[in-house]
Amino acid sequence: MNDKAIIQIDRVVRRFGDFKALDEVSVDIREGEFFSLLGPSGCGKTTLLRLIAGFDEPTSGAIRIDGQGMVGVPPNRRPTNMVFQNYAIFPHLTVEENVAYGLRRLRLDKQEKQRRVQQALDQVDLGHLGKRRSNEVSGGQRQRVALARALIMRPKVLLLDEPLSALDKKLREQMQVELRHLQRQVGITFILVTHDQEEALTMSDRIAVMFGGQIAQCDRPEAIYQQPHSRQVAEFIGGMNFLEAALLRQGEDTIEVDVAGFGRAELKKPAGKAFNGGPLTIGARPERLTLLYGEDPGQTRVVPGEVLEASYYGDMTYYAIAIQAVEKPVTVSMRNTIGRRSLQAGEKVEIGWSPESLVPLT
Amino acid sequence: MKLRPLTIYAVAYLAFLYVPVLFLPVFSFNDSSIVAFPLKGITTQWYSELWHNDTMLGALWNSIKVGGATAVISTILGICAARALTRYDFRGQRSMAALIMLPLVLPEIIVAVSLLVVLLQLGFSLSLVSVTLGHILMAVPFSIAVLTSSFEGFDRSLEEASLDLGEGPVATFFRVTLPIVAPGILSSLLITFTISLDEFIVAFFLSGTEPTLPVYIWSQLRFTARLPHVLALGSMLLLMSIILLSVAEVMRQRAARRAGTSPSGGLV
Numbered sequence: 001m002n003d004k005a006i007i008q009i010d011r012v013v014r015r016f017g018d019f020k021a022l023d024e025v026s027v028d029i030r031e032g033e034f035f036s037l038l039g040p041s042g043c044g045k046t047t048l049l050r051l052i053a054g055f056d057e058p059t060s061g062a063i064r065i066d067g068q069g070m071v072g073v074p075p076n077r078r079p080t081n082m083v084f085q086n087y088a089i090f091p092h093l094t095v096e097e098n099v100a101y102g103l104r105r106l107r108l109d110k111q112e113k114q115r116r117v118q119q120a121l122d123q124v125d126l127g128h129l130g131k132r133r134s135n136e137v138s139g140g141q142r143q144r145v146a147l148a149r150a151l152i153m154r155p156k157v158l159l160l161d162e163p164l165s166a167l168d169k170k171l172r173e174q175m176q177v178e179l180r181h182l183q184r185q186v187g188i189t190f191i192l193v194t195h196d197q198e199e200a201l202t203m204s205d206r207i208a209v210m211f212g213g214q215i216a217q218c219d220r221p222e223a224i225y226q227q228p229h230s231r232q233v234a235e236f237i238g239g240m241n242f243l244e245a246a247l248l249r250q251g252e253d254t255i256e257v258d259v260a261g262f263g264r265a266e267l268k269k270p271a272g273k274a275f276n277g278g279p280l281t282i283g284a285r286p287e288r289l290t291l292l293y294g295e296d297p298g299q300t301r302v303v304p305g306e307v308l309e310a311s312y313y314g315d316m317t318y319y320a321i322a323i324q325a326v327e328k329p330v331t332v333s334m335r336n337t338i339g340r341r342s343l344q345a346g347e348k349v350e351i352g353w354s355p356e357s358l359v360p361l362t
Numbered sequence: 363m364k365l366r367p368l369t370i371y372a373v374a375y376l377a378f379l380y381v382p383v384l385f386l387p388v389f390s391f392n393d394s395s396i397v398a399f400p401l402k403g404i405t406t407q408w409y410s411e412l413w414h415n416d417t418m419l420g421a422l423w424n425s426i427k428v429g430g431a432t433a434v435i436s437t438i439l440g441i442c443a444a445r446a447l448t449r450y451d452f453r454g455q456r457s458m459a460a461l462i463m464l465p466l467v468l469p470e471i472i473v474a475v476s477l478l479v480v481l482l483q484l485g486f487s488l489s490l491v492s493v494t495l496g497h498i499l500m501a502v503p504f505s506i507a508v509l510t511s512s513f514e515g516f517d518r519s520l521e522e523a524s525l526d527l528g529e530g531p532v533a534t535f536f537r538v539t540l541p542i543v544a545p546g547i548l549s550s551l552l553i554t555f556t557i558s559l560d561e562f563i564v565a566f567f568l569s570g571t572e573p574t575l576p577v578y579i580w581s582q583l584r585f586t587a588r589l590p591h592v593l594a595l596g597s598m599l600l601l602m603s604i605i606l607l608s609v610a611e612v613m614r615q616r617a618a619r620r621a622g623t624s625p626s627g628g629l630v
Contacts, residue, residue: 053526054525055522055525055526074525074530075522075525075526076525076526076527076528076529076530080526081526081527082522082523082526084519084522084523085519086517086519088517088519088520088522088523090520090523090524090538090542091520091542092541092542101524101527101529101537102527102528102529104529105528105529106528149523149527150526150527153527153528
């Protein structure tokens, strides 16, 4: 991966009648990175992908791939290839013929063609299924056929439109790892459209979170998760407690706040962000808080509370804790490691926290 | 296996349906011009005599012309309608579809009489053209029904995938669209041809001085001596219809499978 932008999206607008599917979207996608467009359905992520592929044209704005303007260039002349949501495997062709489909225009000799098809099939572990009819292979295998068919074209950018959504959970997790591995191996830029936040977090180098036709935040997965810029982003990705707070003091790098139920804290200020004097929302991830019952808190600050409800997830248990001065119960997750007992509803506990547990949102 | 009432019913039903039809080929090989048991002996006389009957050959040729024209035109119309019904959503789509399919259940004699009245009022003379027009009217609903099942599952992203893989729109049509819907089109051609070939009432009203095969058969029924010829001709017509419809159904199933839907439903 380097910093060179392979795709530049420049103030792109796409209207459908009165509806703005994309509203002045600008983003640079770097060469060789695994980039995800994440958002709920209708946020414009698929529209943006289709604009990059050339199936649709922007109402205004520009798309450049490798420095070349793409407006008016049809999909068959773009250095991109797509893995469709339903894979779009040609039903009248065999697996091999599907994979070789795009090679016809390259006018390769027979041996070279055969070599590239075999290489592409091997790349996705389908070497033994080449002669099968394409409607005789399973869902996971169809997905691999679609991948091989696109990768054989050696595109500059591979576009993936929710490629894993049709697979069951186990297979999906396996394919996530494989896709990531494949991307590192071939070194091509991958752009993944997904509504699954977990998928985006585990696979991507960078994620653009989209809402209502705009990119709300574009950053590394860790930054998106730990420092969401807005309540909307925080809510969409993972669980988050929202606490009301008053701004006491605003410094260069820090702000001092008074958080309802938790008390005063000095928090790191997100880069380039200014708060107006009014009330603000503070976010706290369930796993950034802890529960204490009887042990010495040491350096940790504590808030007394009471267990309302425990939800058991196997490796984790999520507790809803009622505390003073906060209307909604605070969710705290605990790993079920050795020696930790499960708490029952009604037990008195203390929520342990530190300023790093809290993220100021707008 | 025990003889259950439903089994008996089913066997009786099938016998009632097909035994009379089976008499047709049986008597067509009977060496007697009287249609009655016992059979006298086996002959192919009636079949060979048919080939020297110019009126019959003329009627056959008429039927093939009408059938061919009906098949091509109603399939083209069917392609347009099936594509519109499966790919787009527009106002009045459902009622439009219902109206197009209506001739399936309309009494043929009503269609035939009204066509006759309209054509005469408009000053058309009756000819094979008027028969063809009537047959198209009857065949289009069948064509739509067959084609819809192969278009319904046609996934638009297949065409997009082809474009994405570097093929232009023309190559995409020939490499993806056509191969996937071709069996459906062939099936529609065969079915509409068969419908036209077998159709009597409309042809009887609209054919004027040029009879089609079924009209010719009807005219021959008045002459007892010619009955064995009619039986021979009927047997051949029957065989041809069965073959054409079987091929059509195989094609339709293949089309539906290619388009990725289950090959249920269908006409035959």
